[in-house]
Amino acid sequence: DIQMTQSPSSLSASVGDRVTITCRASQGIGKSLAWYQQKPGKVPNLLIQAASTLQSGVPSRFSGSASATDFTLTISSLQPEDVATYYCQRYDDVPHTFGGGTKVEIK
Amino acid sequence: QVQLQQSGPGLVNPSQTLSLTCAISGGSVSSNNDAWNWIRQSPSRGLEWLGRTYYNSKWYSDYAASVKSRITISADTSKNQFSLQLNSVTPDDTAVYYCGRGWAIDYWGQGTLVTVSS
Numbered sequence: 001d002i003q004m005t006q007s008p009s010s011l012s013a014s015v016g017d018r019v020t021i022t023c024r025a026s027q028g029i030g031k032s033l034a035w036y037q038q039k040p041g042k043v044p045n046l047l048i049q050a051a052s053t054l055q056s057g058v059p060s061r062f063s064g065s066a067s068a069t070d071f072t073l074t075i076s077s078l079q080p081e082d083v084a085t086y087y088c089q090r091y092d093d094v095p096h097t098f099g100g101g102t103k104v105e106i107k
Numbered sequence: 108q109v110q111l112q113q114s115g116p117g118l119v120n121p122s123q124t125l126s127l128t129c130a131i132s133g134g135s136v137s138s139n140n141d142a143w144n145w146i147r148q149s150p151s152r153g154l155e156w157l158g159r160t161y162y163n164s165k166w167y168s169d170y171a172a173s174v175k176s177r178i179t180i181s182a183d184t185s186k187n188q189f190s191l192q193l194n195s196v197t198p199d200d201t202a203v204y205y206c207g208r209g210w211a212i213d214y215w216g217q218g219t220l221v222t223v224s225s
Contacts, residue, residue, distance in 0.1 A: 034211035036212075043215045046209075049211035049213075087153075087154055089211070089212075091211055095156055098156060101154070
C-alpha cells in the first residue's frame with residue numbers, strides 16, 4: 001500500500017507566521033490528495049481537495065500545492081483559530097490512507 | 108446541504124459485532140459515484156480509513172486490508188442510509204467511528220465513541 005508521511009508531527013509558530021506542512025506519498029497519486037483540519041474534540045473538516053482546490057468557506061490564507069509525490073499545505077499568516085491538527089489523505093485508489101497528522105500550536 | 112447522522116451502541120463486548128448506521132439527509136446513498144465511507148480514530152492508530160460503498164450501475168464496496176476479513180459496509184436504499192459491521196472485535200477496535208461522504212470526504216457524521224470492553 002502507498003504510505004503517506006507527514007512532517008513535522010508538530011510545530012509551534014507565532015501569530016502571523018507562515019506555516020508549511022508537508023505530506024509525501026511513497027508512490028505517485030496524481031493530484032488526489034486532500035487536507036483536513038481537526039480542532040480538539042471536533043470532527044475533521046475538509047480544507048483542500050485535488051491537492052490545491054480550496055473548499056468553499058475556507059479562508060484564503062490556506063493553500064495547497066503539489067510537486068510529484070510531495071504535497072504542501074501552507075497557512076500564509078497563522079491565526080489563533082488555526083490551532084488544530086492537520087491531516088492529509090490520498091484518494092486516488094484504495095486504501096484512502098491518512099497521514100499521521102501535524103499538530104499546530106501558537107507560540 | 109448533506110447531513111449524516113450516526114447511530115449505534117457505544118459499548119460492545121469483545122468477540123461480538125460492532126454495528127453502526129449512518130442516516131443521510133440532503134443526499135442519496137444511491138447517487139451515482141458518491142462514495143460512503145467509514146473512518147475511525149484512536150490515539151494509537153490516528154485516522155484510519157476502514158472502507159466505502161458506492162453505486163455506479165451496481166454496488167461496490169472496498170475495505171482496508173487491516174479489517175478486510177471482519178468488515179461489511181452496506182447500503183439500505185429504502186432508508187437512505189449505510190451501515191458498518193465489524194465482527195470479532197477486540198479492545199484494539201476501541202475508537203471514535205465516523206461516517207463520511209465523498210472521495211475527499213466533504214461531509215462527516217458526528218462521530219461515535221465505541222468502546223470494546225466486557
